Amino acid sequence: MSGRATGPDGLPDASSESDRRASRDSAPQDERSSAGAPVALRARGLDVLRLEGVRATGHHGVFDHERRDGQEFVVDVVVHLDTAPAASGDDLGETVHYGVLAEELVAAVERDPVDLIETLAERLAAVVLAHRAAVATEVTVHKPGAPITVPFGDVSITISRERA
Numbered sequence: 001m002s003g004r005a006t007g008p009d010g011l012p013d014a015s016s017e018s019d020r021r022a023s024r025d026s027a028p029q030d031e032r033s034s035a036g037a038p039v040a041l042r043a044r045g046l047d048v049l050r051l052e053g054v055r056a057t058g059h060h061g062v063f064d065h066e067r068r069d070g071q072e073f074v075v076d077v078v079v080h081l082d083t084a085p086a087a088s089g090d091d092l093g094e095t096v097h098y099g100v101l102a103e104e105l106v107a108a109v110e111r112d113p114v115d116l117i118e119t120l121a122e123r124l125a126a127v128v129l130a131h132r133a134a135v136a137t138e139v140t141v142h143k144p145g146a147p148i149t150v151p152f153g154d155v156s157i158t159i160s161r162e163r164a
Contacts, residue, residue: 046135047080047083048080049081049083049095050076050078050079051075051077051079051101051102052076052077053074053076054075054076054105054106055074055106056073056075056105057070057073057109058070058071058073058109058113060073060109060113060115060116060117060120060143061115061143061147063147065147066147067113071143073117073120074141074142074144075105075109075140075141075142076139076140077101077105077137077139077140078138079096079101079131079136080134080135080137081134082135083095083133096128096133101128104127108123108127117143117157118157121158122159122161124141125137125139125159126161129162129163135162135163136161137160137162138159138160139158139161140156142154142155143155
């Protein structure tokens with residue numbers, strides 16, 4: 001980091017776009033903040049868009065009745081992105097349109113049955129990362145009607161993916 005100013009936290013001062021990009025390219029990826037967001041994503045100056053509780057009926061599961069009857073799935077996504085370009089120009093095209101994203105998530109749940117919610121989560125992460133402004137995402141798929149033989153509140157999988 002020679003020649004670059006640092007802030008009080010020791011991280012590069014992301015006052016210019018080139019500094020922000022350089023910071024994004026060199027930040028470690030595995031630590032998490034107390035809020036659960038990867039510290040590296042926060043350090044890279046990324047903002048967070050949350051879309052929670054998106055509901056759709058899908059025919060996913062390993063049992064015949066799940067494929068035949070379908071069931072409700074609930075999806076939460078966290079999108080890591082830089083909202084500064086959208087905010088500075090008041091331009092929807094520079095961010096992730098959450099209404100469009102919600103519709104795309106529902107369509108992805110409703111199509112092509114898969115056995116595992118892990119597979120469904122991967123599909124949904126790809127939907128999020130198809131948006132140009134999305135840098136990384138965390139996707140949680142809840143299966144509240146999972147065929148479990150004991151009382152339970154919810155079963156879910158959460159995955160984190162970044163643009164390659």
